[in-house]
Amino acid sequence: MRTRIRTILIACLGLVVTGVLLAGCAAPAPTPTPAPAPKPAPTTAPAPATTPKPPAPAPPATPKPTPPPAPAPVSAAEFYRNNPATIYVGYGAGGGADYATRTFASFWKEVTGGTMVAKNMEGASGMALANWMYKTAKPDGLTIGLLYSGASLTGPVLFAKSGVEFDLQKFIYIGSFYQDMPGLAISTKLPYTSLDELRKVKGLKIGTVALRDINALAAALAIEFLGLQDARIVAGYSGTPEMFLAVGRGEIDAVSYTAATILRERGAGTGYFKPIWVVMAEQRSPAFPDAPTLGELVKISPSDAPLLELLSAMASYPVIFAPPGVPQDRVEFLRATFDKMFSNETFVQQMKKNFPVWTKPVSGVNETKNIERVLKVSKVDIDRGNALIDKYSR
């Protein structure tokens, strides 16, 4: 009898524990709102785009339902003070983006007086969050997201990755943390110091993480325009630590990656790289004024200029965005809060810990312009970029 009672007690305890776990970890995704605005059903909904889209920035078929009926006429500031907001980061716990998101959420209270919870929604290198924000997230302004633009928003759209179910143009951009550009750095193991010397070398191997993104494109353009003989792209490293180590081991000779990240690695004292050798953008970066741009090293013909334009448009940085259809006053409040956040010295210090090479934040309005620039790039140029990547990665 006693054993039976004990077993039943154990079972009850187990259920309580699982219940607590479920409540703690699996709280329903959308946050509560005062007046639950029922989502109007799409009227003439064409089938959602499931087939791979052509690379052109053609918007997917199902647009987000237009703004929900606004709740009671309260000011946006009051609304955010009274309602908890949620920020989703499209990557796993523990990374740089995760930290940036959590820092943002923790300073939210100081700036707005309300609360903000940070959550992770990883999957499909950020596309899972982008799709969810477009299709499912409530456009009440209480749900916002953070993604690296080039890796998870513009990259997938331009380079025709399958599974894009969102329309870049329809998202509302709140701001981005900093601006950065790809740079090319060569291994300290190589004796070369000038472009002429590099041009004589055959078979230079340039590492990148992904094959269809801004860094791979930068590498391809560098090979093409600088005339590096038989150079090729080695793509597929699991991340920068593995790729940088490959340089240290002599497996590859150079990397093409976000200049700030390369600089940070040099700061760590590994001694794998020489200073950044060329910045793959139209203008020099304020963070590394000594590195020349591609245009300074070689003459770019007008017919090739759009390729560089494509590169600049795709620069990748952490962007905060909201689903389409958020009421305008809340959008403005969110943008103002973002700007205010960056005038907070403690917040900026926290951010600098994570992104040691700091340029400056981009406002929501300017970020929207950046995205529009991306969408203006012609299909011909995208195809050319793609063809160049293919040419040098085989």
Next chain:
Amino acid sequence: MAVEAFLQALQNFRDLDLLLFMFVGSIIGIVFGLIPAIGSLTAMALIIPFTFMMPPMNAIPLLLALTSGAITAGSITSILLNIPGTGVNVATLIDGFPMNQKGQAGRALGAALVSSGMGGVFSVFLAFAIIPLVLPMVMALRSADMVFVILLGITFIGVLGTGSTLKGLISGGIGLLISFIGYQASTGASRFTFGANYLYDGIPLLPVILGIFGLPEMITLAAKGGAIAKAGANVKGVRDIFEGGKDVFRHFFLWMRSTILGYIIGIVPGVGASVAQFVAYGQARQTSRHPQKFGTGTVEGVIAPESANNAVQGGALLTMLALGIPGSPDTAILLGALLLMNVIPGPQMMTAQLDLSLTLLLIVIGANIIAASVCLILAPNLAKVAYIPGRILVPLVIAIIFIGAYVHRESLNDVVVTIAFGIVGLAMRNFGFSRPSLLLGLILGTLFEHYLFLALAASGPLFFVRPISLVLIVISIAAIFQGQIRGLFGNRFRRQAKTYETKG
């Protein structure tokens, strides 16, 4: 300088806060490791937000100890319920669960806990001993060599479990095929995803583990009634646990070999405990005098993987500190946390900041000892799970399985995958196909392909013409034909012995 650093590390280690957080971390790790399916990864993800607000020297011991605790406790559910507590305790269930069914749960638990605790501690001493060698060793390896390290793990695909080698190979092959699903970074192509975003990252490991090992066992138990342990087993409680502990010393050389193996594989960045457990299990079987007993519940099959998976931690920690390359998803999270606390991994961790590295290693020792002791105290009671009637155990465990599958990523699709693999697992169980082989294929397939593509892209089709690669190839071939080689020599010895006999 090393002595100074060590003394400084000891000084750091005596800090009361540090010890407190180390203890708390171990306990949290044990709790999460004990709940099947909610392993250290989930625990880490839940704890990380809190650590942002803590001083580094509180947060780091907490996170480090948590991993040690979870890996140590993870073996318990492998043995008791056939559900690995973490992804690195899979090889343990191959023999651990059959031992449980034979009524030897206590002995298996004792062996697992003692070997993992000792493995964890010993690996740290190994780490102390070879700190100056770590960097040169790691820098000497290239993607090409990694291909063969992983291949060595894959060669054991046919020998996991009790079924025939052919069935093992078939299962492993299916696992490899499943591992190909998803986005391939080197080619930029999504394979077998049918346009579904869910499949973009490949089939997630956790639901597969839960489905393939957990569900079939529970379904079978529900169908046959009774409890996990077969009736009539002779249970001696605490004495069983002691017996298990003594087993580790009876197989001391096996334990030592597995620990060293685990440690070395741990140093290799990016491979980690998921490979080490299989290699350790495989070598235990290949070098055993009675390989046919493996898979039916032999204690060596528990000792080998358990000592290796904890030993990985010491090795992986050093590599991570020196190079910033995480060896497992857990260490990846840990690495992120370290960065935020201004502990920047780099070669200076082996020189200027050696004291900090040594402090972290001391924490691993402490956490392993705490985790193993606490689990050993709990073990006699935990072992009784084997005697809980199925009608109570089954609903409870199935509920936990589904919660675990869901909570990990808050995805209902993961629950569907769990059910699907539950059906696959049931079929495999009933037709005698090795489920660990499938998992080995699934885990190692992704890694193998990753490095193969890199090696091909960086060094061309003749990438393996390198001294380290060639040595690894020879070892792999020796591992495959080990039986034949031994047979050859064995015959010669026997023949010689016979000649002596006839002469005599």
